[in-house]
Amino acid sequence: DTAVSQTPKYLVTQMGNDKSIKCEQNLGHDTMYWYKQDSKKFLKIMFSYNNKELIINETVPNRFSPKSPDKAHLNLHINSLELGDSAVYFCASSQGGTGAGGYTFGSGTRLTVV
Amino acid sequence: AQTVTQSQPEMSVQEAETVTLSCTYDTSESNYYLFWYKQPPSRQMILVIRQEAYKQQNATENRFSVNFQKAAKSFSLKISDSQLGDTAMYFCAFMKHERSSGSARQLTFGSGTQLTVLP
Numbered sequence: 001d002t003a004v005s006q007t008p009k010y011l012v013t014q015m016g017n018d019k020s021i022k023c024e025q026n027l028g029h030d031t032m033y034w035y036k037q038d039s040k041k042f043l044k045i046m047f048s049y050n051n052k053e054l055i056i057n058e059t060v061p062n063r064f065s066p067k068s069p070d071k072a073h074l075n076l077h078i079n080s081l082e083l084g085d086s087a088v089y090f091c092a093s094s095q096g097g098t099g100a101g102g103y104t105f106g107s108g109t110r111l112t113v114v
Numbered sequence: 115a116q117t118v119t120q121s122q123p124e125m126s127v128q129e130a131e132t133v134t135l136s137c138t139y140d141t142s143e144s145n146y147y148l149f150w151y152k153q154p155p156s157r158q159m160i161l162v163i164r165q166e167a168y169k170q171q172n173a174t175e176n177r178f179s180v181n182f183q184k185a186a187k188s189f190s191l192k193i194s195d196s197q198l199g200d201t202a203m204y205f206c207a208f209m210k211h212e213r214s215s216g217s218a219r220q221l222t223f224g225s226g227t228q229l230t231v232l233p
Contacts, residue, residue, distance in 0.1 A: 041153075042226070044223075045222075048219075048220065088157065104161075105158065105159035107157060
């Protein structure tokens with residue numbers, strides 16, 4: 001029933017590990033996004049995919065690699081995790097057209113690197 | 115590039131009272147959309163209200179309404195009859211109008227205003 005679902009909701013891992021966060025949307029949207037929310041609650045875009053094609057790739061360390069196997073899924077893989085990667089990561093989707101509908105967000109994944 | 119500024123990091127209001135959250139933005143675009151999102155302690159990002167820049171009429175959604183001043187690049191949110199469940203972080207956001215379906219529809223967020231509704 002959930003429109004945009006992310007797994008896991010919480011992730012605690014050690015420095016240097018590799019981890020993935022999965023995102024799926026059942027809204028039929030053609031564009032998906034990853035946003036990072038830092039400890040001060042500031043939200044910044046990381047990546048955007050439209051119909052499996054990467055269209056936004058902000059200045060993000062190349063340890064972060066998004067993968068979109070189809071337009072309903074956008075996963076985020078992070079290599080060699082660092083303490084500074086601790087944050088909440090949000091997946092979102094939007095419908096084609098002009099963008100007037102805004103985004104539908106997932107519930108976020110709180111990543112803690114220790 | 116667009117910027118969104120929320121100058122009130124924290125606000126509080128008594129239950130049943132009215133509160134207004136401020137937002138200003140800077141853009142050279144003439145056609146765009148503005149949004150207010152709410153993030154309660156549950157962390158979920160919830161769309162509260164949206165405004166299309168080419169519409170002069172201010173958007174309203176039940177107890178939530180906006181005061182959109184395009185010339186001043188101001189987009190404030192008014193919450194009437196505040197309820198305890200309105201306690202949340204509120205984010206103002208900007209999106210450029212995109213004609214092409216393959217274009218990026220990037221939301222640019224302000225830094226947020228933490229609203230606390232007091233009983």
